[in-house]
Amino acid sequence: MVMNHIKKTDGFMSQKLIVLPEHIIAEYATHPLIRSLYITDIGFFPHALHHYRERPTGSVAHIVMYCIEGEGWVSLNGQKKQNMRKGSIMVIPANMPHEYASSETHPWTIYWFHMKGENAVSFFEGIDQHATPTLVSVEKSAKIIELFHECYDLLQKGYSLNRIIYVSQLACHLAALIRFSQQQPNVAWNQQKKHDIEFSLQFMMEHLEKNVSLQELADQANLSVPHYTHVFKKTTGYSPIDYYLRLKIQLACQHLDLTEQSIKEISIRLGFQDPYYFSRLFKKIMGKSPSEYRNTRKG
Incomplete structure (x- = not known):
């Protein structure tokens, strides 16, 4: 008992x-x-x-x-x-x-x-x-x-x-x-506030049609690059840039599903100046090329 x-x-x-x-x-x-x-x-x-x-x-x-x-x-x-x-x-x-x-x-x-x-x-x-x-x-x-x-x-x-x-x-x-x-650890934002990694994710989401560097992400979080990278990976399981690219590809999927834009147009819209690099990255993350993905029946 x-x-x-x-x-x-x-x-x-x-x-x-x-x-x-x-x-x-x-x-x-x-x-x-x-x-x-x-x-x-x-x-x-x-x-x-x-x-x-x-x-x-x-x-x-x-x-x-x-x-x-x-x-x-x-x-x-x-x-x-x-x-x-x-x-x-x-x-x-x-x-x-x-x-x-x-x-x-x-x-x-x-x-x-x-x-x-x-x-x-x-x-x-x-x-x-x-x-x-x-x-x-x-x-x-x-x-x-x-x-x-x-x-x-x-x-x-x-x-x-x-x-x-x-x-x-x-x-x-x-x-x-x-x-x-x-599993969402808080890190110091300044002496009065706490910065949740969610703020950084939101910043990424708002800049998917641009190109953001690791230094810019760390500066936005008010952290050094090594500290920011450590906290981000501990929280998400991915490095910041890897996660950022995955968000871009996720948005690319939506454009492929919902628009008639060409693969080249989508890649440029999302900040990829080289459509071939975009296609290689897309296949690495999604397991199929953009055109194969677009032709896959969904719903």
Whole structure:
């Protein structure tokens, strides 16, 4: 039995909390549309003063905590306490000893989920005792909250198979969103702001019909070329120029599909002065020449 020490036992005003019965989980957990990932517990604790948990042997499920107000701390496997502040999300791996608490002066407001399933480890791979809270963008924040309420409202109305299947698919969406957010590291923009690599991607998108150098991209991000290249590749898996060229080819595909422009016209429009180089690059990325791509039936 997992130890679960609790300082606050009488709940929090306006809290939401659902723990699925064990027999329901056992009945549905092997269903092919559920077994990959499913929610076992879900909750919302507003202004949770004195909220505290200690699980010396961890939880059998992965625990997702998202703080939207106030602050608190999390400690994994007896390591140093990590601060959780507004806008940060944390995943505590299954079976990881942990402890967490809300601030006594600025108590947190948190949404939380317990998740299990065959693909849970894959969704949250790379998370260990050194995991840290991740800041979530405003857009992703709204989606997390929306997914919580949709899951909660469905479960509140009963545990039918169709509802559990739907909630399981929402859980996959949520886990994918968290995974994506955790793999988008922030780097310094200046002393007051954070520059997300998304700004650089947007800059590329706005200059696909021109030619942008690596130095220009790094300058736009206010980073040295080596630092910018390292952060960009860590985030996307590609070097900046490689990614930029792939965006150009992606736009070229749209022109081939939706316009009658010649291959030469498209290549020049996208900043390629040599149509032969454009065609070679297109085939390298897409696996077929521009003309072969254009003649392929789609839709």
